[in-house]
Amino acid sequence: MTDYKNLKLIASSSPHIRSEEDTRSIMLDVIIALLPALLMRVYQFGSWSFRALTLTVCSVAGCLFWEWGYRKLMKKSMALGDLSAVVTGVLLAMVCPVTLPYWMILVGSFFAIVVVKQLYGGIGCNFLNPALAGRAALTAAYAGAMTTWLAPDATYPAFGSADIITAATPLAIMKEGTAESFAELTNTYSLGDLFLGKIGGSLGEAPALMLILGGIYLLVRKVISWHIPVAYIGTVAAVCLLSAPAGVGAAEYMAYNLFAGGLMLGAFFMATDYATSPVTRLGQIVFGVGCGLITCFIRRFGSYPEGVCYSILIMNCTTWLLDKYIRPTIYGALRREKKEAAAK
Amino acid sequence: MAQSFFGGVHPDDKKSATRAKPIETLEAPAEVVIPMSMHIGAPCKPLVAKGDTVQLGQRIGEPGGFVSAPIHASVSGTVKAVEPRPSSMGGKVLSVVIENDFQNTISGEVKPVADPGGMTPEELVEVVRNAGIVGLGGATFPTHVKISSALGKADYVIINAAECEPYITGDHRTMLERPEQVIGGATLLAQCFGVDKVYIGIEANKQDAADVLNREIAKTGAPVAVEVLHTRYPQGAEKQLCQAISGRQIPSGKLPADAGCCIFNVSTACAIYRAVYEGMPIVSKVVTVSGSGVIEPKNLECPIGTPVAKLFDACGGLREDTYKLIMGGPMMGMAQYDTEVPVGKGTGCMLAFAGDEEQYVSDPQCIRCGKCVGACPIRLEPIFMYKYLMKGDRETFEHKLHGMDCIECGACTYICPARLPLTHAFRMGKQQVQADRMAAKARAEAEQKKEA
Numbered sequence: 106m107t108d109y110k111n112l113k114l115i116a117s118s119s120p121h122i123r124s125e126e127d128t129r130s131i132m133l134d135v136i137i138a139l140l141p142a143l144l145m146r147v148y149q150f151g152s153w154s155f156r157a158l159t160l161t162v163c164s165v166a167g168c169l170f171w172e173w174g175y176r177k178l179m180k181k182s183m184a185l186g187d188l189s190a191v192v193t194g195v196l197l198a199m200v201c202p203v204t205l206p207y208w209m210i211l212v213g214s215f216f217a218i219v220v221v222k223q224l225y226g227g228i229g230c231n232f233l234n235p236a237l238a239g240r241a242a243l244t245a246a247y248a249g250a251m252t253t254w255l256a257p258d259a260t261y262p263a264f265g266s267a268d269i270i271t272a273a274t275p276l277a278i279m280k281e282g283t284a285e286s287f288a289e290l291t292n293t294y295s296l297g298d299l300f301l302g303k304i305g306g307s308l309g310e311a312p313a314l315m316l317i318l319g320g321i322y323l324l325v326r327k328v329i330s331w332h333i334p335v336a337y338i339g340t341v342a343a344v345c346l347l348s349a350p351a352g353v354g355a356a357e358y359m360a361y362n363l364f365a366g367g368l369m370l371g372a373f374f375m376a377t378d379y380a381t382s383p384v385t386r387l388g389q390i391v392f393g394v395g396c397g398l399i400t401c402f403i404r405r406f407g408s409y410p411e412g413v414c415y416s417i418l419i420m421n422c423t424t425w426l427l428d429k430y431i432r433p434t435i436y437g438a439l440r441r442e443k444k445e446a447a448a449k
Numbered sequence: 450m451a452q453s454f455f456g457g458v459h460p461d462d463k464k465s466a467t468r469a470k471p472i473e474t475l476e477a478p479a480e481v482v483i484p485m486s487m488h489i490g491a492p493c494k495p496l497v498a499k500g501d502t503v504q505l506g507q508r509i510g511e512p513g514g515f516v517s518a519p520i521h522a523s524v525s526g527t528v529k530a531v532e533p534r535p536s537s538m539g540g541k542v543l544s545v546v547i548e549n550d551f552q553n554t555i556s557g558e559v560k561p562v563a564d565p566g567g568m569t570p571e572e573l574v575e576v577v578r579n580a581g582i583v584g585l586g587g588a589t590f591p592t593h594v595k596i597s598s599a600l601g602k603a604d605y606v607i608i609n610a611a612e613c614e615p616y617i618t619g620d621h622r623t624m625l626e627r628p629e630q631v632i633g634g635a636t637l638l639a640q641c642f643g644v645d646k647v648y649i650g651i652e653a654n655k656q657d658a659a660d661v662l663n664r665e666i667a668k669t670g671a672p673v674a675v676e677v678l679h680t681r682y683p684q685g686a687e688k689q690l691c692q693a694i695s696g697r698q699i700p701s702g703k704l705p706a707d708a709g710c711c712i713f714n715v716s717t718a719c720a721i722y723r724a725v726y727e728g729m730p731i732v733s734k735v736v737t738v739s740g741s742g743v744i745e746p747k748n749l750e751c752p753i754g755t756p757v758a759k760l761f762d763a764c765g766g767l768r769e770d771t772y773k774l775i776m777g778g779p780m781m782g783m784a785q786y787d788t789e790v791p792v793g794k795g796t797g798c799m800l801a802f803a804g805d806e807e808q809y810v811s812d813p814q815c816i817r818c819g820k821c822v823g824a825c826p827i828r829l830e831p832i833f834m835y836k837y838l839m840k841g842d843r844e845t846f847e848h849k850l851h852g853m854d855c856i857e858c859g860a861c862t863y864i865c866p867a868r869l870p871l872t873h874a875f876r877m878g879k880q881q882v883q884a885d886r887m888a889a890k891a892r893a894e895a896e897q898k899k900e901a
């Protein structure tokens with residue numbers, strides 16, 4: 106019979122079991138969910154594929170390096186294994202032009218990891234989405250390089266040549282918001298092109314199909330809840346249906362607005378970023394609706410064709426407010442109020 | 450109709466190891482150690498001394514107050530010692546050690562009630578009190594106090610058969626094997642409270658038990674209804690069960706009776722049945738012995754005071770690489786480091802975990818995923834409670850975040866991907882708040898004295 110005296114027992118406080126899911130597995134799931142879209146898009150870039158791939162690798166490596174360097178320098182615990190820096194790296198690459206010089210993406214990753222994330226205390230403490238903040242910083246610093254969008258069928262320039270075949274992104278084409286500009290867009294790209302990613306733009310702007318599949322994967326794995334993406338996409342859809350320019354089919358207008366630009370990437374992968382979105386379900390819905398309204402506003406009236414990035418960054422700044430004022434009603438509180446009312 | 454409660458988690462129920470195993474009676478040990486405190490409330494005063502002969506069912510501990518319950522000898526034999534012994538609650542507790550004579554001589558005190566059907570509520574309360582019945586689901590609150598404080602207030606009488614903690618199957622087996630006791634106990638409670646129906650709440654993963662109980666109800670025409678509930682932790686917590694069955698919420702800081710509900714564990718109902726129809730007080734307990742460290746998991750019925758080592762012996766022993774022993778379920782049970790601690794009235798499960806140890810995260814970082822908020826059945830915000838406790842801000846924890854309403858169910862800690870020790874922090878925080886309150890009270894009293 107076992108001699109129980111020899112057992113090496115540990116004592117700890119309940120609960121004694123934990124769910125399988127940990128920070129690392131969540132980040133891994135996000136990476137898995139991004140891969141189909143990323144790979145399909147990289148493939149579609151044809152002779153630019155290699156560049157797209159190396160830019161992504163460079164971005165990831167940059168993020169990992171900055172994270173490592175900062176925590177080493179500050180003598181803080183190392184958590185590269187949680188893969189959160191990898192997610193930031195992939196997302197940053199996906200919101201930048203494929204043609205971006207390597208050193209620029211390293212600057213972007215520095216800004217994302219060190220300035221936005223680590224200076225505030227590391228994972229979970231930042232209030233802005235690191236990848237989007239990185240992109241915003243790059244756009245402010247290198248506006249030209251950050252708006253050079255490759256045409257879908259561009260060929261990689263021969264050695265020594267600097268000619269890059271560029272194209273306007275779908276949203277830029279319909280920026281004016283008139284029936285004519287919309288007609289130009291529908292002539293350039295079909296909805297199918299958008300859906301399958303045969304458009305100019307960043308790595309992450311398409312293919313909508315794969316991004317939606319990735320989003321569904323995250324929902325099924327319970328990494329994200331439906332509240333933010335549904336509220337966000339739903340708001341954009343509703344606003345577009347109601348505000349289609351005269352002479353344009355509302356449904357078609359809405360569909361183009363949904364599948365063009367960074368909406369799918371933003372709604373499923375960026376607005377849902379844990380650290381920078383509210384923790385309560387109701388707060389998340391308000392957050393999503395806010396993102397949707399601001400996105401539509403910027404697309405329509407702003408000076409940029411795309412509003413996803415800034416709308417999420419703006420809503421990021423309201424997260425603490427939403428968390429402060431939108432609080433769950435605790436169990437037993439309802440009755441308490443009723444009782445007090447009855448007592449009066 | 451069965452409704453739902455807020456939040457909750459779905460841990461792997463791990464019940465298959467013992468679900469199909471009938472309750473076995475453990476061979477009584479040569480010696481039992483019966484602690485004089487196995488309930489919430491005042492400890493008992495021993496009624497016997499070293500050298501006394503005791504009989505099975507004889508009262509050996511006199512309640513130390515109203516909120517207390519008597520304690521009985523679980524075997525017949527000789528008192529070997531009355532001394533402090535290690536207890537499952539940590540530290541040592543005054544205990545009566547009885548050497549078993551293996552005669553099972555039943556005490557003359559054990560007498561069934563002559564006319565169970567004609568009992569008044571007061572009579573039932575008295576029987577329950579004398580039988581030393583306490584909340585056998587683990588809460589161990591004296592049942593006679595619960596009944597008398599809820600009489601006249603409760604219109605919902607609920608039997609808790611949710612058994613929502615993973616691994617545990619003792620209640621499940623009890624319902625399958627002893628439906629007459631469950632339904633009989635429930636009928637007594639219906640009679641006592643004067644309600645038309647007593648509700649038995651069962652999780653959907655025990656449909657077979659619900660069927661058996663329903664057959665018994667059909668056979669006897671008992672005023673009992675079985676409600677099949679979602680399988681979700683913590684379905685069996687009082688507040689959550691109350692919400693799921695009656696749709697009512699127990700006001701913060703109040704008792705179920707304040708919401709018109711009175712809840713009894715299914716094994717408590719069986720104990721009431723046995724006390725009335727057999728006159729037998731609480732002398733034994735059904736314990737599920739399971740977990741990866743146990744060679745052959747089982748459901749065992751053993752005398753109160755059996756050292757847990759004997760339970761493991763009966764299950765083929767433990768694996769060499771067992772690293773944790775837990776009394777109770779894995780979500781709320783207490784880790785043990787001594788296999789000599791005895792089975793008490795509230796012990797429903799003994800677990801041994803072996804193999805790969807849990808990985809501790811040395812510097813856990815909250816990633817703000819909000820999963821804890823979604824999981825909390827009280828709808829608290831564990832993420833912020835933890836944050837403020839870590840800052841030492843108990844004021845915000847207590848008042849703004851309602852930290853004192855935490856039921857320490859462990860759902861938030863279970864789900865937290867960053868592995869923050871949330872529940873542990875709340876337990877400590879609540880204790881500190883209590884201590885602060887006591888200190889403040891003492892200060893106020895001292896000042897009053899000074900002024901007077």
Ligand code: SF4
Binds near residue numbers: 815818820835
């Ligand atoms: S579950 Fe853990 S990591 Fe997520 S918000 Fe709550 S405390 Fe933070």
Ligand code: SF4
Binds near residue numbers: 824
């Ligand atoms: S332990 Fe407390 S805070 Fe955590 S889920 Fe349970 S009741 Fe909520």
